[in-house]
Each structure stands twice: as C-alpha cells, then as structure tokens.
Amino acid sequence: MDKEFRLFNTLTGRVEPLVPIEPGHLRFYSCGPTVYSYAHIGNFRSFLTADLILRTARAIGWKTTYVTNITDVGHLTDDDTMDPSGEDRMARGLQSKEGQRFANVWDLSRHYSSALQSDWHILNLLEPDVRPRATEHIREQIQTIEQLLACGAAYQTSSGVYFSVESFPNYGSLSGNKAAEALELAVRDVVVDPEKKDPRDFALWKKDAEHLMQWHSPWGWGFPGWHIECSVMAQAYLGQEIDLHAGGEDLIFPHHECEIAQAEALTQRPFSRHWVHTRFLQVEGRKMSKRLGNFHTVRELINDRGVAPLAVRLALISGQYRKPFNFTFSTLRDSERHVQRFGKAFELAESAKNRGHNKASMVGKTLEDRYQSVLNALLDDLNTPAAIAQALDGVRTILGHKDQLDNRAYTFMSGVSDLLGIVPTTKAHKTTAHPTKQLLSVNRPVAQTLSEASSVDPLTAKIEELIQARSEARKTRNFTLADKIRDELLAMNIEIKDSPNGTSWRKKSNI
C-alpha cells in the first residue's frame, strides 16, 4: 500500500520512482546558496522544490533526513585573471554598496546567513535536520582531498591541488558533457594554471596566502575549491551513498558533475541515486537581472511591497519545478487572493473540528478525495499546479457549504497546509513550526475599545478610529460620509470589509 513517489532524475533523463536505500527513510541533500547578499526569489524557488519533496515524503509516512548547506566560503568569480590573488564573491560582496558596512567577510557571511534563515522561516520552509556551513567543515574537506591524492585521483601543482578528470571515466554522465572541447572551455579554471595535466581538471584546493578567508592545509595556506564542500558535507551527515541530491539547474554542470567525481572516485559507489534540478525562473518574461530592474529579493517583496509571505510562496510554486516558469506580479496578486481564501477556509474548518464525523456528509467525503488528489499530484513529479488546483477545489467546497462541514474539513485543511505550506493557520500546528499569523496581512477585527486601540501603533489607532467613525455614520445612515471615510482608508492602502459581526480591515500590498 506504499505510495510511489515519482520524480524526474537528471541522471537517467526520466521520471522514475524515488526509492530510498533504507525503505521508508529518505536521506537527501539540497545545495544552498553562497551568502554574499540577500536571497532572491530564484534561490527560493529551488529551495521550495526541496521543501515540497520533504513535505510529500513525510505525507506518505517516510522518515526524512534533510541536509542543506550554507556556502560561506567565497569561491572564485569568473574572468579574474587580472587579479591573480583571486577576488571572490564574498570579497566582491564586501566591496558592494550594501557590503561596505561589514568589517570583514566573516561579518558579511554571518549577516546574510542569518537573513537567509529568516527568509526561510517567513516563507514557511521546514527546517532541515542539519544546516552545515562550509567553513565549519574545512577539516573534512582537507581529509577528503588527502584521500583523493592518496588514491591517485588528484595531484598537486605549485598553485593548488586538482582532481584528475582522466582518472574518472564516468565524468560527464550527469550533464551529458562528454566532449573534451566543451569540457575544456567549461571547466577552465579561473586562475589559469599551466601545470594542470588536463584542461578539464578542476581545483580541490587553492594555495593562496592573500585570500580573505584562508586555512592551513598540508599544502600550505589557502582555501578549498568550490565543489568539494557539498560532497563532503552530504556524506558527513547522510552517508557515502545518498538517496537524493537537489539544486538549481545551473548546478548540473560543473558543480554536481564534479561532486559525483570527487565522491565516487573514493567510494566506487553511486554518490546519489536520484538528482533533481529546478529550472531557473524568469520575471515578467525575461531573465531576472538587476540591470533589467526585475531582480527581486524575498525581503524586498515582503517588507517593501507588503506582499503576504505565503503569497510569495504560493506564486513561486505555482509552476512545476521542471518547466520554464515565468514569475509575474499578476500571479503574485492572484496568489494573495488565494492565500486569503485558504485562510478563510481554514478558519471555517477549524470551527468544524469538533463536529465529529458525519457519515452522511457528502462534503466530508469530497474533501477526503480532494486531499488524495492533492497528494497524488505531488507524488507525480511534484505537479504543483495540479495540486494547487485540487486544493482550491476543496477550499471552494468548504466556502460553499459552510453549514455541512464536519471534522474532515479540518483534516483536509491541515493536510493541505502540511503538504503545500500555503495555508495561513491561526496557530502553529503539526509540522508547521512557527505561527504564521503575525507574518500575514490577515483580516483584523477592529479593536473593541479605545484603550485597546491605543495600545497598538499610531497608524493602527488612526485606522481604527476612522473605521469607528464610519460605523457611526452608517448607523445614522449617513452613507455619503461613510463612503468618504472608506475612500480615505483606501488611499491609505487599507481595505475594509463589512460583515454581520462588524467591520474588519487589512493592509493591501502595493504591487
């Protein structure tokens, strides 16, 4: 009765069942970002793929061990032959306008890695079991490089230690980049080293006593190459052979190709059984770039534009991870509405929680079926658009049959919440580790008393004052005044809603 979890495997080019080595226990690794600036929505689209895999695996009863790293070592940038000391991403971050406030790269990485984790929580991603940092695993990386040297898969030159691609015949099997010419171009090292035996060889260790981040090694002062950290950390926490390795599509080559070579040269066994890659997103039909002005960080959307975090999350998963995805503000606006509907349905479902199981309720039965459809869509290569459509169908059923709900409505909504993480729940429940209500632009009831209102911030007090004035005007049927106040509130980006229980309001995002 075990469910099959099918995912596209880059290694084979096919959608195939994900089969954990240890039955019922998924051990997987997902490549995290280099923390030289704030994470953008593209980073998170990729992290969200891993998050959905985690949630889906748990929903079918699998145990999970999930590791995702923080790369806090600056690796080399491209075309940097002008500066043989090798300026890297972290160093560049330090020189940027934003980065100038940091005393050194260590402060910079601390700042951005804590920002990453706060974005992570605000977008309702589940915590990994381990979030290792590259700088805290230098020793393991050095040990692995020593082993690679010992077995003849690596060699030393005056400027570094290199992996010998020739020693690993399988090189290129993940990306299909077998042609020597293409490899030569692609893996060419930033700092050209004439002592390299083969142009395809890539660096495991760079000797550099000038680098902003450096460690002592058997080969002198320097820093690790940019592929070694991930394979080493994955194996340190998950074992030599893992079930799944995920990341953005750009990592297929050379990063993941090199990880495979490093790991398998030593173990002679498959490093990861399954490889999953998330396609890059576009924004408004174009490649996201600062120059085009369509570059968005998570915090810019949420803090500056006031978008509900879960709406950002929903928008980012509204396309399947493997298809080209166009992120638009129109999708984001739709998502805001949907998140509100999910929230409304959750409230209704929660109030039906204790109504028991009404066998005669067709609504309950329908919702049970809907949940299965949502789950099945995710089990089918993370078909999120189909899953969201099914979830919305359930939401519509709940909103349209308020009086016929039983406890299965609650089961449905919390199930959907656990699976997709897009439901604004009123309190933390189950796998959702943190309360999300405060993070959302949820509807707020107007404060009952003036003292209650004045205990909050001045803007809120002002809003509630206006709403109370409007209510008075409505009581005396002075609708002209009431509408004038409503317009005034709208100008402040405040949307109000009248109901038999009074007036509630919410701040609209400005997108």
Add this chain to the structure above:
RNA sequence: GGUGACGUGGCCGAGUGGCUAGGCAGAGGCCUGCAAAGCCUUGUACGGCGGUUCGAAUCCGUCCGUCACCUCCA
C-alpha cells in the same frame, strides 16, 4: 556551435489517444445602504504542415517560434 526544455482560450497553467482541470480577467445573477469578500451560472483552446488511427491537443515526422544552460549563478 553543443545540450536540453517548451509552444493549450485575453492572461497564467493542468491534461499525453475518445470522458469538465483550475485560477485570473470578462459577462450575468445572489448577497450588500453601496462596495469589498463570498456563492452560483457562463463564452472563448490546443503553433503550421504532413502521417499513424475508427478517433489526436495527446503518438510519429517535419517546419516555424520562444527560452534556458554550456562562464559565477538557485
């Protein structure tokens, strides 16, 4: 040049041989002091051309178009 993906109605986006995807926008209705929200109803489609088949958006061929990666990038 190499590798891969994609082309579905005004827009986003499922569907992979016959059976309603869903959403947004549009239209009509219910509700409302009027709105908003919510609910109900509703139109429009499968890039071109060949082929396979009783039957193709769905399979095959071909052409056209779009995009991505191959260089730091999720």
